Amino acid sequence: MKMNRRKFLESSSALLSTGALGVAAKAAAGAAQPRPAKKYRLIATEEAFASPEQVSFFRSAAGTEWHDPDMNMWRSFLSNAPLLGRLVDLEHERLAIMDQFGIDMHVLSLTSPGVQMLDADGGTALATSANDLLAETIKKHPTRYAGLASFAPQDPKRAAKEIERAITQLKLNGLIVNSHTNGEYYDDPKFWPIFEAATALNAAIYVHPRNLPEHANDILQGALSLDGAIWGFQAETGLHAMRLIVGGVFDRFPTLKIVLGHMGEAVPYWLYRIDYMYNVYTSRGRSAHKIRRKPSEYVKDNFLITTSGVNFHPTLKYCHEVLGPDNIMFAIDYPYQETEGAANFMNTAPLPEADLEKITHGNAERIFHIKAG
């Protein structure tokens, strides 16, 4: 039988779509395609894992009447065995996929919403055990993994203690928090012991998305499904970043570094309008706070963004032009996003090589205190 390229592709994709061959076959099919050459050390900075204790918390809570956007999201994780397997795995498939697509290092973090749905005691205990697991895993694979420590904002003073333990004793590389906690945002000074600890230890905080609080999430849900990663996550996390800026957090903590995924959760796109309207509002006496600088100056000095989930060169070029090459880091968002697309996107990025040295690994080494490779 004569087979043209189109027929071949149809028959091979039909074979793959049977699912019988699974991940290995898809990987083999990928390997047959020409892949852009790897040029740079690739440190991926928003790579999720789940600890066994976190999974058992959600397993037991999922069987109750507890309905909340993040609990419902976790119900879907628990019924997705391949995804759950990839979240928990730190020894096998994760490293194989990294090897296959030339990813040198995952900067690991406990997956969203981390420890933030538990009470203060439970959240603190879960953060402690997850940070211990992270430290042990990094000790086993020091060239493949770095890690961001969890903490429980439910109790800001104990959070500050765990931050100190995680950075000084466990030698973790930075911190992660998943946006709001119980609908509260960290421009509220009651959370500022967290920023005091982070700045004292020179530890950057990755503010990762979670779903909006339930009352706000309702307007995104329903038939249109605008909750989650299509719009809700970036609306929530971008809003949180704006609250930190306008709430004066960076006037009080001028050296604080916040990392935002997903190309800055839309904040870089709006910089001009944010500055313009902030000026209009303050001149009319409409803003409760008066911050010392233009909002965009804090974005450029106190924030870094990562490329997670946005494998799109026009957005990268825009952020490079507006924020500069020192403020962008590579990320995949494993296992929620595919490694191959992210690696190809980075390896073919149309930017100067010196800037790509920073974006692919140099900035991550600097911000997360990772040994140069």
Ligand code: MN
């Ligand atoms: Mn993520």
